[in-house]
Amino acid sequence: MTSSGALTAYSGKKTGRSPLDKRIVKEPTSEKDIWWGPVNKPMDPEVWKINRERAVDYLNTRNRIYVVDGYAGWDEKYRIKVRVVCARAYHALFMRNMLIRPPREELEHFHPDYTIYNAGSFPANRYTEGMTSSTSVAINFAEKEMVILGTEYAGEMKKGIFTVMFYEGPIKHNILTLHSSANEGKNGDVTLFFGLSGTGKTTLSADPNRALIGDDEHCWSDRGVFNIEGGCYAKTIGLSAEKEPDIFNAIRFGSVLENVVFDQDTREVDYDDSTLTENTRCAYPIEFISNAKIPCLSNSHPSNIILLTCDARGVLPPISKLNSAQTMFHFISGYTSKMAGTEDGVLEPQATFSACFAQPFLALHPMRYAKMLADKIQEHSANAWLLNTGWVGAGFAQGGKRCPLKYTRAILDAIHSGELAQVEYENYDVFNLQVPKSCPGVPAELLNPRKAWTAGDDSFHAEVSKLGKLFLENFAKYESEATEDVVKTGPVV
Structure with missing residues (x-):
């Protein structure tokens, strides 16, 4: 725990996404729609079975596993029910922060649309046909499942669900999924910020004069704009209370700091220290942002x-x-x-x-x-x-x-x-x-x-x-x- 009450966690060797190891299972229901190529490399259904079995077997041998249920999408008409099964407590807390947390009564009868099996501490078999490394991040749109092997970077789960929304949104509902942040002015005017990681989506959408709808992933439907996530995954390298007070103050009990360096005695985090990675991050529930708009959607x-x-x-x-x-x-x-x-x-x-x-x-x-x-x-x-x-x-x-x-x-x-x-x-x-x-x-x-x-x-x-x-x-x-x-x-x- 750090001096502010946040949990620190370390993702090991992988401190960022592994795009070269992403695979989409090539199967009849989605094959004609997928944009095949360097981004979406095909995985044979038989290789998928091997990897899925490997991940499930690993999870079954743990003394303790964690299950997190939540929603992706604040609009009840378009949301997806997600279940995460993982072996690391930090992954569970991360996804509890990043998904939308259902009320207790809804959890009692929760039947997931998609399930993530995160066995990231266990490597894939790189000698399996079609595999190129010991890391594998694979999505099966027919089975509605995702399997992670060989990487403990928590962002893989978040971005896996994002890819699911990039598929489900246009195909099932004719809604546009966007890599954007969004905020709303006092008059109800909405601004979308498109941009890649590190361009300022999170920073710029945190505006004291505007309510934050979300910092990274949204859908634009016939009903307006809604956030996909229940939390924020902010970069923390160089963070200070002066530069970004909203993010700085959100790093407290319940938040997860990823790959940061802190003083073992004072437990103060050094946000300028990039010893482990430049890609230091914090995941926190969106309600930790004082001017977040909850529910995170707008009819404008x-x-x-x-x-x-x-x-x-x-x-x-x-x-x-x-x-x-x-x-x-x-x-x-x-x-x-x-x-x-x-x-x-x-x-x-x-x-x-x-x-x-x-x-x-x-x-x-x-x-x-x-x-x-x-x-x-x-x-x-x-x-x-x-x-x-x-x-x-x-x-x-x-x-x-x-x-x-x-x-x-x-x-x-x-x-x-x-x-x-x-x-x-x-x-x-x-x-x-x-x-x-x-x-x-x-x-x-x-x-x-x-x-x-x-x-x-x-x-x-x-x-x-x-x-x-x-x-x-x-x-x-x-x-x-x-x-x-x-x-x-x-x-x-």
């Missing part, structure tokens, strides 16, 4: 869609206003710089593209989600923005600095007040983005990367050109299914 449809990116090159503007085609282009592109610690082997920021800002978790082809998003934005007349929480003044390699959080928050305040939509804009060439000439609380010179750049014109043009080409190369694989206006809105290199 989003009025602002914010695509978050963390550009390590420093050439994307801190904020741009997007039209419909640009929103589609940047949603399908899902550009960011992969941040240290969120996956095995990632130690420095590197450019990456993740379709729908959620590629590792998608079950269906990205265009299916993109078309659903375009339809919803059009139907509900939402504003769309591209917000860069990455480097300004120069890139990571040229010694630039991360955009200060206070400026990013000032931009958000101007979006929510409506002020930013009213200011004068200028075109930022190559990326053809509309950039505001001014924004309350933000130095004007930071708003246009060309004017903010401090590392010389030549390096600026080189970095812009490089990133533009990377966008076009990545988008080429989606061009055949994209409309002409979306294709044309890409960078002009």
Whole structure:
């Protein structure tokens, strides 16, 4: 236990997700819908049986196992009943925090839609046909089960359920599952924040003037927006009470701190210590956030869609206003710089593209989600923005600095007040983005990367050109299914 009352736990060798070991069982009921490829590698049903039996046998030999029942999805019409069977107490507490906790009377007659068998302390047999390592994270949509072997990283369970929702939502209910955070203003206006791990979804959606609907996973239905989860899984590296008071104060009795370092005598956590991993985390129930909206759903449809990116090159503007085609282009592109610690082997920021800002978790082809998003934005007349929480003044390699959080928050305040939509804009060439000439609380010179750049014109043009080409190369694989206006809105290199 730490000085704040939170439980500390350690996931062992794996301190991040293992995307290369994710498998979907290839079976007739889902085979035609799944987006097969590097993200969703097929697993033979016979191999599934071997792994499932191995996991269940391991769990059966433990002196004590833990069973957690909960819901995924706050909207009763669309929620999924989940059962977790695991051997580690920390995994049970983690999922008790991350799922929605049913009242006691509902637990008495609880029949799960999906079951997770987490035998992560026990390795998979890497010599089984189709296996490439001793780690296996597999989902079977026909059996409605998930099996984990060879990794004790708790985030695998959370993201497994996310993949289930990416499948069940569109296929069963025609609802759009999103890797986003969401909050609601005092007037009932909802903002969605899309973004990959480390881009600021959790941090930016925690706003003292707005109620938090959720920090990571949502669905947009015909009834509005609802959170999938009952808790938050916040990054804690560099955390302080000054920078992020809501998250800092949520780390108390009932919370689980993962892979942090603390003083054995005082039990004070050193949030700056990345000895074990950059990907230190805390899982806590969403009600630990003082301004959380519970139940975590809104009957309002989003009025602002914010695509978050963390550009390590420093050439994307801190904020741009997007039209419909640009929103589609940047949603399908899902550009960011992969941040240290969120996956095995990632130690420095590197450019990456993740379709729908959620590629590792998608079950269906990205265009299916993109078309659903375009339809919803059009139907509900939402504003769309591209917000860069990455480097300004120069890139990571040229010694630039991360955009200060206070400026990013000032931009958000101007979006929510409506002020930013009213200011004068200028075109930022190559990326053809509309950039505001001014924004309350933000130095004007930071708003246009060309004017903010401090590392010389030549390096600026080189970095812009490089990133533009990377966008076009990545988008080429989606061009055949994209409309002409979306294709044309890409960078002009």
